[in-house]
Amino acid sequence: MPVNLAAPDPASLLPVAGVRLGIASAGIKKPGRRDLTLIELTAGAQVAGVFTQNRFCAAPVTVCKLHLAQGDIRALLINTGNANAGTGAEGLARARRTCKAVAALFGVKAENVLPFSTGVILEPLPVDRILPALPAAQADLAPGHWSEAAHAIMTTDIVAKGASRQVEIGGRTVTVTGIAKGSGMIHPNMATMLGFVATDAAIAPALMQRLVQDVADVSFNCVTVDGDTSTNDSFILIATGQAGNAAIADAGGADYAVLKTALSEVAIELAQAMARDGEGATKFMTIAVEGGRDRAECKQIAYAIARSPLVKTAFFASDPNLGRILAAIGYAGVSDLDVDALKVWLGDVLVAEHGGRAASYTEAQGAAVMKEAEITVRVALNRGAASATVWTCDFSYDYVKINAEYRT
């Protein structure tokens, strides 16, 4: 069961001026499932994205990168039930056919459309079922359909994921709304499975790629469920420029910082939601590593803990098995790490220092922390000023069950 996670109240997902969303049923994997989402953008909207670094990246990821390079994106098409990955040249052709069909509906070019797919890998994308459903998705377009879209992009997700924020920029109210999906095969190496965050803020096109990368680095690139990097990870940032603020043009200025914070808050909430809804999750874990020489080594150690099946099964069992945490720190690959200098806390309890268990530690203290549904593991490396935080979930019988049964 998802850990302290409920689907967002539809009314809490605020419309973003310049964005409309429409949903339809194409019967891609199951008949009747609302599996097709169309997002229409106003002319002049800025769009940027970060994508999986998996070499077997999906056809839609390849097409997205090409189309983004040309700019002027007017529509996004997202299907669930089929990833269109590992599908070779035919997969590319099918992704392009969907773009062409959407472009025809809107009277734009195929290059103005971004395609996204999520679901089973290696199956041909059923374009013949997707294309006939497009007019229904178009007819459904409305600014208030964020919640419906959050539901329509789910695969093994139990709970739909969405979040909104409003901030003031240049005397104008700016809205940020995002949705995401992801529950398994989650170990983003650029972005998550699928994440879409839109704002009506105006921002200079030259800053968009930097902004999407800045936001991804503190959100979707800080979550793991099973250490498996998907073929389809995509995180898309949309800025429609409809809020009426003077376009943000200085990455060092206050307006950029305010917008980045609002976007990051939404993206972090979505990224954490993926770990809370991680396949089979019973516990939400925050791994915070501080005092490192650089952010990279902090992240390396945090991910070693967050990925370890032994650590994750111990958390499932509510067992304060500190040795497994120390072992993961030790094999993280920081070759000159001085294990005698570091400290480890479970919640607020100091559990390890001087290369071993803290003298003050008692098993009862550890057991009390492990009973909680949300647990923080904090590691102080004491060799610098950098830090990194990673979110994950535990590893339960249900993870095995879900993944042993997924295709059947």
Add this chain to the structure above:
Amino acid sequence: MPVNLAAPDPASLLPVAGVRLGIASAGIKKPGRRDLTLIELTAGAQVAGVFTQNRFCAAPVTVCKLHLAQGDIRALLINTGNANAGTGAEGLARARRTCKAVAALFGVKAENVLPFSTGVILEPLPVDRILPALPAAQADLAPGHWSEAAHAIMTTDIVAKGASRQVEIGGRTVTVTGIAKGSGMIHPNMATMLGFVATDAAIAPALMQRLVQDVADVSFNCVTVDGDTSTNDSFILIATGQAGNAAIADAGGADYAVLKTALSEVAIELAQAMARDGEGATKFMTIAVEGGRDRAECKQIAYAIARSPLVKTAFFASDPNLGRILAAIGYAGVSDLDVDALKVWLGDVLVAEHGGRAASYTEAQGAAVMKEAEITVRVALNRGAASATVWTCDFSYDYVKINAEYRT
């Protein structure tokens, strides 16, 4: 249940001249358990080892490295039930006390003794229970106690692991016998949990370190159960020189090759036994990657497949979920990999080529292979002549069960 693995017939584990083994009960974790193994070596035996690269390496690993550097090893002491890892300065002192006590029994120096521990991390080594049991272990010393020792060093292992070979070198019969333990926290980065291989061959001391590394690279460094590198991994090679062959002095010669092959066969059998007896294993998987630019990239891809929880749960379900294998190849970190050029086989069935599913592939073919208890995944990268093979097991409910309950 272990996959096609039975404990070796005690009679099949051949004595090695110059080596005697004795077992005793120290009551380290459970009363009455035979948890202490003493190995006595003849004067002049050559010993070399490779050890974990985990920064939280256990106290006995640190002591082993120091003592091996001084040479003249005369005894090994192995306890199960306690890893003496994450125990700081006190752990080192306790490991040294056990060496001193063994040395006193044999009339040698503490530096002539190697200590090994395996079991729970972060608990103080109960030296007060180990020392009184040493005389019983000494009294039990016999050349034929390899099978008893293989049982005595087990932790979560279900089946004891041992193997022997005999070869002719310089007109003399040379014997190789080895034992190992390991079932979880298996992802060696030098050697396995604990492996001991002895031969009566004579070999120049200068070649020992190269030989143990050569053997580890094709055996214990090619197995993974859960991707967790233990704090205690140690692989020790013993050459007593009692076989009467002229000492092997040329690493390029035929005698070195014959001995290396015999040692490697024993070590590979032991390493494979660990995957067959992997925690919760229901399937034994061989991941063979060929046609790479170098062995390192082949191993990187093989390990990405072998470590993936998604691949391992699919094998548990006997589900030919090829997409997960392709995804793991794609995220293995070989940044210039051309996925359109590679081919993948499941058993003898070609399942993927040209960046997608092979045209000739049918689900029925894949399902037939997946029903087997032993399955080979073969990947041809088609960009060079290097290859690497890794052994692993699937990921089942019982892995979670075993590791959620281990300490309780």
